[in-house]
Amino acid sequence: MGIMKTPLPTRGIYVITDGRPAGMLERVEEALCGGAAMVQYRDLTGDDSRRAEEARTLAGLCRRHGVPLVIDHDVALAAAVDADGVHLSQADGAPARVRAALGPDAIVGVSCYASAALASTAAAAGASYVSLGAFHPSPTKPGAGHAPIELLHETRHLGIPRVAIGGISLDNGGSLVAAGAEFLATVSAVFGTGDPRTATAQLAALFQA
Numbered sequence: 001m002g003i004m005k006t007p008l009p010t011r012g013i014y015v016i017t018d019g020r021p022a023g024m025l026e027r028v029e030e031a032l033c034g035g036a037a038m039v040q041y042r043d044l045t046g047d048d049s050r051r052a053e054e055a056r057t058l059a060g061l062c063r064r065h066g067v068p069l070v071i072d073h074d075v076a077l078a079a080a081v082d083a084d085g086v087h088l089s090q091a092d093g094a095p096a097r098v099r100a101a102l103g104p105d106a107i108v109g110v111s112c113y114a115s116a117a118l119a120s121t122a123a124a125a126g127a128s129y130v131s132l133g134a135f136h137p138s139p140t141k142p143g144a145g146h147a148p149i150e151l152l153h154e155t156r157h158l159g160i161p162r163v164a165i166g167g168i169s170l171d172n173g174g175s176l177v178a179a180g181a182e183f184l185a186t187v188s189a190v191f192g193t194g195d196p197r198t199a200t201a202q203l204a205a206l207f208q209a
Contacts, residue, residue: 003082005105006068008128012037013203014163014185016072017058018192019043021050025057027196032065034200036190038183040087042072056081068107075101085109085128090118095126109163114147116154123158130158131185134166135176139188141166152179173206 015036017024021043028039039062041055055071059081062069068084071077075098078086085107086098095108102108110122112130119130132155133147147166155162161182168176168186176184184203193199 003063005084005103005107006063006066007105008068008085008107008161009037011161011182011207012184013190013200013207014038014040014183015190015196015200016040016042016185016187018187019045020191021054024054025061027191028058029061030196031190031200032062032067034190034197035204036067036200037204038068038070040070040072040185041083042187044072052077052080055083059083070107070109078102078106087111087131095122095128099126114145114151116151119155119158119162123160127160129161129163129183130155131163131165132181133164133185135164136167136169136172138166139192149175149179152176152181156180168203170202170206173203177206 013036015031041058043051055077059069070085070087071083072087073092075086079101087109089111098108099106107128109129110127112118112122112132122130132151135147163183163185164176164181165185168184169189173184190196190199
């Protein structure tokens with residue numbers, strides 16, 4: 001029997017690891033201490049043994065902070081380390097297939113880019129949340145298509161949280177929260193700084209404004 005899953009929070013800052021192994025765990029812990037609501041482990045390399053070790057350690061770290069850990073794409077890795085869920089692209093299959101592997105309480109996020117139709121389909125298929133973007137130019141994914149802020153108004157009816165992603169910063173995050181985003185997802189605005197704890201806390205304060 002697996003470890004009980006940490007439930008999806010209602011809103012907050014969703015930090016995504018930047019693929020740099022050196023100091024990664026320390027940076028994530030700083031972000032957690034700064035108030036990160038959710039963590040995604042994203043590493044697209046083929047170094048399976050290192051990825052498994054990092055993900056397992058991250059799962060324990062997040063559990064101690066009471067914050068869910070979501071694994072990008074890799075359902076098998078999420079199952080192996082008792083992560084709280086997985087984040088899927090449109091090519092990764094249906095949420096129901098993931099829940100069969102990870103359990104009914106798993107968090108299953110789905111990338112829906114700039115499409116309200118894809119978001120509606122994902123919600124109907126049982127997604128826990130959808131991510132939408134890129135709302136601003138993204139240093140992590142410079143080729144990502146642009147999503148207008150109106151997309152957040154168009155998806156208010158979904159009944160599941162919406163994660164705004166793409167170039168999120170202190171300067172633009174407040175308008176996305178005001179438009180209805182339940183989560184702001186970021187890589188560089190937290191892990192591209194020298195002080196992930198302070199950066200996370202400043203971003204989290206956007207939800208209190």
